[in-house]
Amino acid sequence: MKAVAPVRVDDPLELPVDLALRAMTETDLPFLERVYASTRTVELAQTDWSEAQKADFLAFQFHAQHQHYQTHYHDAQFYVVEREAIPIGRLYLHWRKDELRIVDIALLPESRGHGLGTAMLRTLMTRAASLGKSVSIHVEQMNPAMRLYLRLGFRRIGEHGIYHLMAWGDTGQ
Numbered sequence: 001m002k003a004v005a006p007v008r009v010d011d012p013l014e015l016p017v018d019l020a021l022r023a024m025t026e027t028d029l030p031f032l033e034r035v036y037a038s039t040r041t042v043e044l045a046q047t048d049w050s051e052a053q054k055a056d057f058l059a060f061q062f063h064a065q066h067q068h069y070q071t072h073y074h075d076a077q078f079y080v081v082e083r084e085a086i087p088i089g090r091l092y093l094h095w096r097k098d099e100l101r102i103v104d105i106a107l108l109p110e111s112r113g114h115g116l117g118t119a120m121l122r123t124l125m126t127r128a129a130s131l132g133k134s135v136s137i138h139v140e141q142m143n144p145a146m147r148l149y150l151r152l153g154f155r156r157i158g159e160h161g162i163y164h165l166m167a168w169g170d171t172g173q
Helices: 026-038 051-072 116-130 146-151
Strands: 019-023 077-083 086-095 099-107 134-140 155-160 163-168
Touching (some): 019 116, 026 051, 026 077, 026 086, 099 116, 134 146, 146 163
Parallel strands (some): 099 134
Antiparallel strands (some): 077 086, 134 163
């Protein structure tokens, strides 16, 4: 009988055939800023700011968030999500002792609602479970993706300002 190698955190994720992850580089920052901006469209539509003011605000917020992630999650995996070799989103993962923290997951609007996020989350859940880890993510309370996390079995285990800390799997609580 052939021995099966144990699953490791850094093994490639088995995503659906047309999805791939590649490590983020500095040249991806303009694309990643566009992904970030796409997640704030509804919120900023409620302001009376000019398009230039919105663009300035989004650029500032993106760079502040990027710096925060690079500083506080320096050992995380920062990926660009591609579909058929075209960038469509971002996925930032931080493997911890007992959990996989999804630091950020976001797709461009035209890639949402097609089951891609669900497929990625199920892949992450499977990998974490194979390693005996839970999965957690902070989700804004009004984020429409909250329905997806609840449907996949995530539950609220904490609150941090406008964010719910959601978890799936055995969190020891």
